Amino acid sequence: MDALLNAVLTPVQQLLGPLLFTVVWTLVKIVLILAPLMLSVAYLTFWERKVIGWMQVRIGPNRVGPWGLLQPIADGVKLFLKEILLPAVADKKLFLLAPVLSIAPALAAWAVIPFSEGWVLANIDAGVLYLLAVSSFGVYGVIIAGWASNSKYPFFGAMRASAQMISYEISMGLALITVLMVSNSLNLTDIVKAQSTGRFVSYGLDFMSWNWLPLLPMFGVYLISGVAETNRAPFDVVEGESEIVAGHMVEYSGMSFAMFFLAEYANMILIAAMVSIFFLGGWLSPFGLLPDGFHWLAGKMAFVLFLFLWFRATFPRYRYDQIMRLGWKVFVPLSLAWILVVGVWMMSPLTIWK
Amino acid sequence: MELKTILFYLFAVIMVFAALRVVTARNPVHAVLFLVLAFFNAAGLWMLLQAEFLSIMLVMVYVGAVMVLFLFVVMMLDINIEQMRKGFWTHLPLGAGVGLLMVAEMAVVLSGRYFGLQNFPPQNLPANHSNTKELARVMFTDYVYPFELASVILLVAVIAAVMLTQRTRKDTKGMHPNDQIAVKRNDRLRIVRMVSEPPEVQAVDAKAEEKS
Numbered sequence: 001m002d003a004l005l006n007a008v009l010t011p012v013q014q015l016l017g018p019l020l021f022t023v024v025w026t027l028v029k030i031v032l033i034l035a036p037l038m039l040s041v042a043y044l045t046f047w048e049r050k051v052i053g054w055m056q057v058r059i060g061p062n063r064v065g066p067w068g069l070l071q072p073i074a075d076g077v078k079l080f081l082k083e084i085l086l087p088a089v090a091d092k093k094l095f096l097l098a099p100v101l102s103i104a105p106a107l108a109a110w111a112v113i114p115f116s117e118g119w120v121l122a123n124i125d126a127g128v129l130y131l132l133a134v135s136s137f138g139v140y141g142v143i144i145a146g147w148a149s150n151s152k153y154p155f156f157g158a159m160r161a162s163a164q165m166i167s168y169e170i171s172m173g174l175a176l177i178t179v180l181m182v183s184n185s186l187n188l189t190d191i192v193k194a195q196s197t198g199r200f201v202s203y204g205l206d207f208m209s210w211n212w213l214p215l216l217p218m219f220g221v222y223l224i225s226g227v228a229e230t231n232r233a234p235f236d237v238v239e240g241e242s243e244i245v246a247g248h249m250v251e252y253s254g255m256s257f258a259m260f261f262l263a264e265y266a267n268m269i270l271i272a273a274m275v276s277i278f279f280l281g282g283w284l285s286p287f288g289l290l291p292d293g294f295h296w297l298a299g300k301m302a303f304v305l306f307l308f309l310w311f312r313a314t315f316p317r318y319r320y321d322q323i324m325r326l327g328w329k330v331f332v333p334l335s336l337a338w339i340l341v342v343g344v345w346m347m348s349p350l351t352i353w354k
Numbered sequence: 355m356e357l358k359t360i361l362f363y364l365f366a367v368i369m370v371f372a373a374l375r376v377v378t379a380r381n382p383v384h385a386v387l388f389l390v391l392a393f394f395n396a397a398g399l400w401m402l403l404q405a406e407f408l409s410i411m412l413v414m415v416y417v418g419a420v421m422v423l424f425l426f427v428v429m430m431l432d433i434n435i436e437q438m439r440k441g442f443w444t445h446l447p448l449g450a451g452v453g454l455l456m457v458a459e460m461a462v463v464l465s466g467r468y469f470g471l472q473n474f475p476p477q478n479l480p481a482n483h484s485n486t487k488e489l490a491r492v493m494f495t496d497y498v499y500p501f502e503l504a505s506v507i508l509l510v511a512v513i514a515a516v517m518l519t520q521r522t523r524k525d526t527k528g529m530h531p532n533d534q535i536a537v538k539r540n541d542r543l544r545i546v547r548m549v550s551e552p553p554e555v556q557a558v559d560a561k562a563e564e565k566s
Contacts, residue, residue, distance in 0.1 A: 094384075124406075125406070129414065133417075136418025143426070169418070
């Protein structure tokens, strides 16, 4: 594989020169990450409608193409052909900037996600910090959309979104601190590698050594905070249909609406990737017998995404004050306490991280 | 020109432009957004100085949290922009004076003649040098007491701010979640035993209906 890649790349490198080659090769890699991502987003919406349909004893989309498989393409074409309406009293520049600010961080975060050993666009040391910083920027799209629309429902949506996303970012960050403590690194590749050692690995039961078991409460906190961070049901008060129509997206139509939609689903996939990398061993195989590889990461991400859909089909929407209470009064103290527990555990003779 | 130099000028130009727009923008929300842009470019400059930890922290803390709350507040304010801009030209000399003083002081510090900045060794660090780890080592060993002291002061400030602004309203209809969870069936529901209609009466009724 590598030899083949080198055979193709070396002549190209000689043709373009080192600087231009780096630029072109990086762009190619970005396309290789983003094109499958966009395809996944499209089919995640399809899968979501199918799964929720089955859970509610319905059929789900089944008209466009075989088994309804062309439904997301049809939706995309429809949104693409629709007019982008600009409200008369909206702040036009910010109104059009908001969808861009929403989708840009959702895509930029993928730069540091390792898909397999060495399959990463930027293998930087402060990868976790980068992820936190970029994902914290995503809230601007929502706030600016809400304000620039100059309308009541979008503004309520924006207010709710900013409060909720900031609150749950704190518990997510605190939950990550325990992961950083046990893996002794901020580099995502090293975090995955740190999960491939332990007593259970020698028994061939690698999945018992992943972070989810020793950090079980933090796994729960991180997963639930991830659902809240992406404004998904049961925490979707930001766009709660029965309360504020569609929140910050009320005034948007056509592709500008689709941008928010893409950003939301790209963020879901990102959270799934992060949960898989931090707690479920990334690309490591669950049993020592089987080889590691990207397919394991994909499988874990698919499982976490299925959880997202399952939650949506199962739980009724939280009340707003209950969301805030869960974030601040349950998750933040729990994460702080668990940081202390893990710290003491690591320093005690019972430590399993050596 | 090196790529780094190009990036420096790019960040610097955008940052100066954004900083000017913070002061001159008519709409306060636009001003806040320009401040966010300025922070972002400052983070880029710090990244060029190999201070990746500080740079990412700037984005995370200031752009990701502080400025969001700032925006939150500014959006809710009903500011009369004309009133705010009335004193612009009268206050300009004072503001410009303070700005120039700051520039002069920065120049004295950064020119390096008086504070021994030029004595620092050149930054030729290996590519795998972890700035974050270095910072943590210094912070949690040499400067651990000042660090702890600073955190305690911040904690006191947090508690003070909460205590000063918190007030419990009497007319609030909010429910305590613990009370909600502790509710038993008997608190809400009373089962009343009622005699159901006797079956023979129904049979008689049915016959009567058949006849009519």
